[in-house]
Amino acid sequence: MALDKKTLEELKQKLLARKQKLEKGLEAIGEETERPGDYETRYNEIGTDKDENASEVExxxxxxxxxxxxxxxxxxxxxxxxxxxxxxxxICEKCGGEINIERLKIHPSAKKCMKCNK
Ligand SMILES: [Zn+2]
Known part of the structure; x- marks a missing residue:
């Protein structure tokens, strides 16, 4: 594998930081269900009149x-x-080739190499 330990660790930290942010964002608008990583959007009751209902739905x-x-x-x-x-x-999920390190640094959760992502 072309990725050395240090780079891999850096990317892992990036992913974990991003994961935390996403979980926070998800908790702000929903509740986690019994399945980890699966969230349900919360419906906020603002009021009962027509305008309020419309904003709730929106x-x-x-x-x-x-x-x-x-x-x-x-x-x-x-x-x-x-x-x-x-x-x-x-490793690219489509062609099995290595994903460019520079690409992973920008987008650590990339599943495909640049060529296959087009
Ligand atoms: Zn590929």
């Missing part, structure tokens, strides 16, 4: 989209951490 729809997005990113990070454990980190 907020919920926004949060739902945000929640889905954050959850996806979190899943990618967990997957990358998992791959670090079993030694398959940094």
């Amino acid at each position: 907020e919920y729809v926004d949060n739902l989209a945000l929640e889905g997005n954050l959850e996806k990113q979190l899943a990618d990070i967990n997957r990358a951490l998992e791959k670090m454990k079993n030694g398959t980190y940094g």
Whole structure:
């Protein structure tokens, strides 16, 4: 593997920091279900009149989209951490080639190499 221990450790720290941020963001808008890494968007009751109901729904729809997005990113990070454990980190899931280190530094949860990601 082209990744040395030091680089791998740096990337791992990056992933863990990002994971923490994502979990915080998810906890702000939802609740974690019994499945780890799976969140449910919270529905905030603002009030009972028509305008208030409309803003509740609007907020919920926004949060739902945000929640889905954050959850996806979190899943990618967990997957990358998992791959670090079993030694398959940094390998393109499509062609099996090595993912460029510079690419991993920018995007540590990358699953595919630059070529396959196009
Ligand atoms: Zn590839």
